[in-house]
Amino acid sequence: MQGRTALARKGSETRERLLEAAERAVLAKGFAATSIEELIAEVGITKSGFFYHFGDKGGLAKAMLERHLEHDRAILDDVFGRGDALNEDPLHGFLVGLQLLAEMLGQLKEAHPGCLAASFTYQDQLFNREVRDLNRSGVLAWRERFCTRFALIAERYPPRVPVDLDGLADMASTLVEGGLVLGRAMQDSAILPRQIRLYRDFVRAIFLPG
Amino acid sequence: MQGRTALARKGSETRERLLEAAERAVLAKGFAATSIEELIAEVGITKSGFFYHFGDKGGLAKAMLERHLEHDRAILDDVFGRGDALNEDPLHGFLVGLQLLAEMLGQLKEAHPGCLAASFTYQDQLFNREVRDLNRSGVLAWRERFCTRFALIAERYPPRVPVDLDGLADMASTLVEGGLVLGRAMQDSAILPRQIRLYRDFVRAIFLPG
């Protein structure tokens, strides 16, 4: 049992430790300013070892994004799952989910995947197609999640005026990305949760006017 | 006349040409991936010449940000000035201004200062305090502009429910920053203007309910 997976575990453990070190460093000072050499020094590995795992620095970016998209999905599943568990209604479950999301985003100060997504987006010429597609898929995941939910809500609460529901779906990720940028620029972690709460107010006003 | 400013003009012209080349390159592939050497090659200057003008790469970042904050302010003055010129009322002038802003942001595909602001925000450890403070001042300028406007509007159109007007002011820059990130990630320049139009709808719904 121990022997069976010792090497495989060692391999994936080293990789994982590299990703953790990279995450800390990148969130602190950006991807470009994070050197491979500092990562291998922290983990206690050689340069060859790094390139064995990731091929090049873009491979590291890709692995970091994959890791975070998964984490992202899990968080959204959690908050909206809990919102729906507390509420039969699709609208009110969603509103509770948004509230939970705001609280969650207020807690994790700056360790959000959006940081990575935005950061990579602005250096995307550095990376290969895979990284850009991954980034795209992250946005699409949010869009689809919110779009289907709004379609469900609109069935029960048809808005009296025509609303751009697709745009409203994108507004969630827009506010998260933008909120992270502003929060970072202003060193104020309260900005993002406040934006999410305003978004919740907006959604409520659309489907429950008056 | 000609002679009086020939040298000074030459100096500032070279600087300006460097900034223009840098802007193109940075918007295309990011700041870190833009080398000083490619800029001086384009402008036809030596490395010493570059460092004469900017001191170091952070100096270039600072100059780019300054240039763009000024441009930014001019655009906002323009659109909301035009909005107000077409309308006596502070709310309706603002709503027209937002519409004009959406149109303007739809036209300039990706050459917006927000790109720079966000890009620099995610590499800010690279830069000195000045660059970070400049970035901050950009956000604060938007916040103050919108806050005073909302105070003015709220006098004439007191909202029936309590609204987070400060958060609503920040929502504008949040949506612009986030919209640029998403627009870039998705290669879709329609995302940002749509978000601004949704913002306009939100503002209208708050002050003109029903």
Add this chain to the structure above:
DNA sequence: AAGTTACTGTACCGGCGGTAGAGTAATCTG
């Protein structure tokens, strides 16, 4: 005539991303 501005030219430095290729200990597979 002296000083300032806006550079050029040369030479050099260390860090970084990346490559090449040989070697190896531990582990898995047949």
Add this chain to the structure above:
DNA sequence: CAGATTACTCTACCGCCGGTACAGTAACTT
């Protein structure tokens, strides 16, 4: 037990890039 695979190490090297040092200089200002 043999052979293949995994997860690396070690050594040596490359070119680019940001940055420094410093001397020189043509155009222009005072």
